[in-house]
Amino acid sequence: MSRIQARxxxxxxxxxxxxxxxxxxxxxxxxxxxxxxxxxxxxGADVIELGVPFSDPMADGPVVQRxxxxxxxxxxxxxxxxxxVKSFREKDSNTPLVLMxxxxxxxxxGLERFVREAGSAGVDGVIVVDYPPEECAEFTALxxxxxxxxxxxxxxTSTDERIRQIARVASGYLYxxxxxxxxxxxxxxxxxxxxxxxxxxxxxxxxxxxxxxIRDAASARxxxxxxxxxxxxxxxxxxxxxxxxxxxxARVKAFLASIRAALDGAAAKAFA
Amino acid sequence: xxxxxxxxxxxxFGPYGGVFVAETLTHALQELRAAYERxxxxxxxxxxxxxxxxxxxxxPTPVYHARRWSELxxxxxxxxKREDLNHTGAHKINNTMGQALLARHMGxxxxxxxxxxxxxxxxxxxxxxxxxxxxxxxxxxxxVARQSVNVYRMKLLGAQVVPVESGSRTLKDALNEAMRDWxxxxxxxxxxxxxxxxxxxxPMMVRDFQSVIGEECRAQMPELAGRQPDAVIAxxxxxxxxxxxxxxxxxxxxxxLIGVEAAGEGLxxxxxxxxxxxxxxxxxxxxxxxxxxxxxxxxxxxHSISAGLDYPGVGPEHAWLKDSGRAEYVAVNDDEALKAFAxxxxxxxxxxxxxxxxxxxxxxxxxxxxxxxxxxxxxLSGRGDKDMxxxxxxxxxxx
Numbered sequence: 001m002s003r004i005q006a007r008x009x010x011x012x013x014x015x016x017x018x019x020x021x022x023x024x025x026x027x028x029x030x031x032x033x034x035x036x037x038x039x040x041x042x043x044g045a046d047v048i049e050l051g052v053p054f055s056d057p058m059a060d061g062p063v064v065q066r067x068x069x070x071x072x073x074x075x076x077x078x079x080x081x082x083x084x085v086k087s088f089r090e091k092d093s094n095t096p097l098v099l100m101x102x103x104x105x106x107x108x109x110g111l112e113r114f115v116r117e118a119g120s121a122g123v124d125g126v127i128v129v130d131y132p133p134e135e136c137a138e139f140t141a142l143x144x145x146x147x148x149x150x151x152x153x154x155x156x157t158s159t160d161e162r163i164r165q166i167a168r169v170a171s172g173y174l175y176x177x178x179x180x181x182x183x184x185x186x187x188x189x190x191x192x193x194x195x196x197x198x199x200x201x202x203x204x205x206x207x208x209x210x211x212x213x214i215r216d217a218a219s220a221r222x223x224x225x226x227x228x229x230x231x232x233x234x235x236x237x238x239x240x241x242x243x244x245x246x247x248x249x250a251r252v253k254a255f256l257a258s259i260r261a262a263l264d265g266a267a268a269k270a271f272a
Numbered sequence: 273x274x275x276x277x278x279x280x281x282x283x284x285f286g287p288y289g290g291v292f293v294a295e296t297l298t299h300a301l302q303e304l305r306a307a308y309e310r311x312x313x314x315x316x317x318x319x320x321x322x323x324x325x326x327x328x329x330x331x332p333t334p335v336y337h338a339r340r341w342s343e344l345x346x347x348x349x350x351x352x353k354r355e356d357l358n359h360t361g362a363h364k365i366n367n368t369m370g371q372a373l374l375a376r377h378m379g380x381x382x383x384x385x386x387x388x389x390x391x392x393x394x395x396x397x398x399x400x401x402x403x404x405x406x407x408x409x410x411x412x413x414x415x416v417a418r419q420s421v422n423v424y425r426m427k428l429l430g431a432q433v434v435p436v437e438s439g440s441r442t443l444k445d446a447l448n449e450a451m452r453d454w455x456x457x458x459x460x461x462x463x464x465x466x467x468x469x470x471x472x473x474x475p476m477m478v479r480d481f482q483s484v485i486g487e488e489c490r491a492q493m494p495e496l497a498g499r500q501p502d503a504v505i506a507x508x509x510x511x512x513x514x515x516x517x518x519x520x521x522x523x524x525x526x527x528x529l530i531g532v533e534a535a536g537e538g539l540x541x542x543x544x545x546x547x548x549x550x551x552x553x554x555x556x557x558x559x560x561x562x563x564x565x566x567x568x569x570x571x572x573x574x575h576s577i578s579a580g581l582d583y584p585g586v587g588p589e590h591a592w593l594k595d596s597g598r599a600e601y602v603a604v605n606d607d608e609a610l611k612a613f614a615x616x617x618x619x620x621x622x623x624x625x626x627x628x629x630x631x632x633x634x635x636x637x638x639x640x641x642x643x644x645x646x647x648x649x650x651x652l653s654g655r656g657d658k659d660m661x662x663x664x665x666x667x668x669x670x671x
Contacts, residue, residue, distance in 0.1 A: 055439060057448070103554075158299065
């Protein structure tokens with residue numbers, strides 16, 4: 001059983017929802033990435049999404065863009081990200097870790113080499129934002145054969161046919177983008193999420209994570225009542241961005257812990 | 273004559289092109305594809321576009337035999353397709369007119385565009401004004417500073433110009449930002465992309481709208497020169513003017529197709545914008561094509577004297593034409609382009625855009641080695657009035 005699957009099953013058994021924070025590898029500095037990921041886990045993260053910096057992050061809002069630019073300024077490329085993952089795994093062999101990024105850096109490394117090295121570094125899943133399933137059949141097969149879950153996005157505009165098409169190839173979890181827009185936008189529409197989740201459930205038995213636009217404990221709690229996982233990226237990065245480097249760990253920890261508490265409250269309510 | 277049948281249904285030109293976008297844009301692109309498929313064969317739409325191109329844009333543009341310049345160079349006869357005579361001074365409006373009409377058919381009242389030097393932005397703002405649409409143009413803040421006259425021009429035309437502060441603050445970042453706007457406002461908004469790049473159907477659609485250039489040439493050349501040219505030469509940044517003049521000639525294999533990229537300060541210096549000559553395939557802006565990138569797959573910054581060629585990618589159909597050997601791609605540096613720019617002013621009384629001057633420079637380079645009755649057709653894609661500051665500075669003149 002994969003680490004992602006095991007984690008979601010354990011959560012389901014204990015009646016809890018998954019909390020999935022996102023940070024960009026190499027921001028604010030490569031040396032802080034592994035400590036920050038450990039801090040996120042300590043604060044209650046169930047799965048980690050680690051961003052691979054790219055020069056042209058078309059689907060990302062200003063916060064994630066700036067974070068990627070800082071990482072690029074630090075010279076962090078895909079092979080450095082894999083080294084950071086390996087170093088994280090020295091102390092944590094349980095927490096699932098998912099890389100999120102864009103196709104070009106993966107293709108520049110070579111897809112075969114990437115999945116091989118990512119697999120052995122301890123990566124559990126990969127989200128390639130600009131790889132829709134029909135353009136990445138080869139990658140999907142390579143990832144699966146190396147024990148890596150290819151994770152796909154679904155949007156409010158995805159048709160039923162599209163949902164079924166993606167459900168056929170996806171593994172790990174489904175990532176529902178809760179708004180038409182970019183990461184970090186501030187207007188999540190809970191009733192839209194509530195309307196869409198059943199369509200996803202009908203097409204797939206995979207756990208469903210919701211992200212893009214979840215900013216605080218209140219929106220996280222409302223989403224947790226509907227989905228299996230809540231993804232928070234831009235708000236975590238804002239904590240890092242506005243903190244002095246030596247305070248970043250404490251800041252993300254405090255922020256994430258507040259979300260964790262809200263989620264556990266929601267789970268208690270859902271199972272009451 | 274057999275036309276080749278690309279792209280395929282999903283927008284592929286061999287291994288290039290495609291739809292490499294986040295799921296949030298998939299539906300919008302499907303909707304655009306369906307609307308374009310309806311309109312491209314609708315006699316009413318075709319008649320409407322034709323009428324606008326004639327009465328508003330000023331088509332057909334003439335082909336002109338540059339006799340004095342040809343004589344001076346000695347060798348082949350050089351003919352110029354005068355896209356500089358279009359309304360707004362470049363070929364860009366052929367495409368913005370087509371897309372604006374499509375936007376109207378789709379009931380979208382707001383259009384957005386990206387721009388580098390500002391020519392596409394001006395052409396988009398122009399058609400938006402013509403049809404009473406709201407228009408927002410994204411432009412890298414570096415370019416806003418360099419092209420203040422075009423920024424003012426767009427504002428006069430009623431467009432809002434949004435400076436883009438991310439990444440390298442140039443054309444590629446403006447394109448990223450336009451995509452982000454589109455994904456956020458997809459219900460109300462039509463994205464008028466300016467070149468034969470981006471996700472399917474843009475490379476095909478922009479090519480189709482620009483093909484009017486080559487179609488006119490096919491009718492005009494026999495009239496003027498007695499036959500089709502031996503070679504068609506066009507500059508390539510994203511590649512829309514080149515695709516527009518190449519496409520009706522692709523199946524006519526007697527005609528050489530030559531795309532000229534910007535070698536900037538020289539290919540060896542790394543300061544250039546020659547994606548086909550010096551790049552390698554990758555994925556950017558929704559399609560697979562040749563890209564200028566570093567070893568980590570990060571897109572690198574480009575350099576050219578002409579802002580319109582300053583793009584690290586290139587349309588996927590050019591990538592295919594290169595690999596298949598149907599078209600040749602070469603590069604011309606800043607100094608060579610500048611000399612052709614000055615010569616055309618002197619000997620023909622035509623001020624070409626610095627972009628088009630790259631194509632002219634390559635024609636001047638090969639003409640002497642060709643017989644007197646050989647014919648080179650150069651796409652003079654735009655006029656050079658916008659380049660006065662740059663040319664004067666480079667030629668050491670104080671304005």
